[in-house]
Amino acid sequence: MAFLDRTKYVLAGVITAVAMSCAPASAAEKFNLSPDTSNRVRAEKDEAAVKAIAPGFKFVNPGKFTVAINPWDPPIATYATDAKTVVGADPDIAQLIADSLGLQLELVPVAWEDWPLGVSSGKYDAVISNVTVTEERKLKFDFSTYRKDVLGFYVKADSKITEIKEPKDVAGLKVITGAGTNQEKIILEWDRQNVAVGLKPIEVQYFDDRAAADLALQSGRADVEFNPNATQAYKAAINGTRKLVGTVSGGWPITAEIAVTTKKGAGLADAVTLALNDLIKNGKYGEVLKHWSLNAEAVDQSKTNPAGLPKSGS
Missing domain, CATH: 3.40.190.10 (Periplasmic binding protein-like II)
Incomplete structure (x- = not known):
C-alpha cells in the first residue's frame, strides 16, 4: 500500500x-x-x-x-x-x-x-x-x-465538513496525504479533474511525522487528512479529535x-x-x-x- x-x-x-x-x-x-x-x-x-x-x-x-x-x-x-x-x-x-x-x-x-x-x-x-x-x-x-x-478522509471532530465521496467535495481544501503513495495519486487525480472543470485547486500538504500532521489538522492549517483508514480510525477511537467523512478504495477507481x-x-x-x-x-x-x-x-x-x-x- x-x-x-x-x-x-x-x-x-x-x-x-x-x-x-x-x-x-x-x-x-x-x-x-x-x-x-x-x-x-x-x-x-x-x-x-x-x-x-x-x-x-x-x-x-x-x-x-x-x-x-x-x-x-x-x-x-x-x-x-x-x-x-x-x-x-x-x-x-x-x-x-x-x-x-x-x-x-x-x-x-x-x-x-x-x-x-x-x-x-x-x-x-x-x-x-x-x-x-x-x-x-x-x-x-x-x-x-x-x-x-481502504483509504479514509478524516477531519477535525467539530469540522463543518460532513461528507467526502467524489472529487468536487475536496475542491479548494487543504489536504494532508503521504508523498509517493496510492492516496497521493488519487488526490492529485481528483485535483486535476476539479481544475479541468473550473473548480478551486486542492492544496496538498505533506508531513514527515504524525504529530505535525495532527497539529496541522487540529489547528485548522489543514482541512482534511487522506491516508490509510485503519490508522486514522485508531486515532479517532483513541482521542476523539477527528471523524471519518468518507472512504475510497486504495486503488481508486478500482478495488x-x-x-x-x-x-x-x-x-x-x-x-x-x-x-x-x-x-x-x-x-x-x-x-x-x-x-x-x-x-x-x-x-x-x-x-x-x-x-x-x-x-x-x-
Whole structure:
C-alpha cells in the first residue's frame, strides 16, 4: 500500500503505544498494546493447508514461519509498550497462518524498503505488512489476499465538513496525504479533474511525522487528512479529535487488496490462501479484525494473485 518509507513512523508508533496509559479506559481495553501476546487469537493446525505447500519448499528456519513486518502504526502493526514486541492486526494474522501451517511464528521487524529484497532472496518466508497487490509486484511475488485496502478522509471532530465521496467535495481544501503513495495519486487525480472543470485547486500538504500532521489538522492549517483508514480510525477511537467523512478504495477507481506476500513461484502462496479461507470460515479471521476495529476491511474470500493495481503508465 502506502508509504515508500515507513521507518520515519516507527517512533510515532512507539510513542502512541506508550501514550496508551493516558488514553480513556475503554480505548485502552479496545486496543491493548501490552507486550503480553498470550491472549492472541490462535488456530488449530490445518492439515489441508499443510498439504498444499509445494513439494520441496523449505522454510527459512525449520519449524518456523519467518515473517517480515514493518511496525509503522497501530492498529496494523506497532511496537508494544515495551518498545520491542510487535503487536497489531498484521501480527495477529501472521500468528493464525503460522498456527494453521503447524509452525512457530517468528516476526522480524524491518524497514519498509527492505522487505522486497528480503523475501525475494529467501531471507523471509513472507512479508505481512499491509502490502497492496499490484501488477508490478506480481512479477516478483505471489499474493494471498486478506484485507481490503481502504483509504479514509478524516477531519477535525467539530469540522463543518460532513461528507467526502467524489472529487468536487475536496475542491479548494487543504489536504494532508503521504508523498509517493496510492492516496497521493488519487488526490492529485481528483485535483486535476476539479481544475479541468473550473473548480478551486486542492492544496496538498505533506508531513514527515504524525504529530505535525495532527497539529496541522487540529489547528485548522489543514482541512482534511487522506491516508490509510485503519490508522486514522485508531486515532479517532483513541482521542476523539477527528471523524471519518468518507472512504475510497486504495486503488481508486478500482478495488485494491492487501495480501500476504511470498516469493514468486516458491510454492507457499496456495497454502497460505487455503489457510486464510479456512480461517475466514471458522471465524478466527473475523475475531482478529473485530478486535482491531477493522471489520470494514474484511474480505469474504482470500485469493491467490488476483488482479492488482496496474503498472505505472498502463
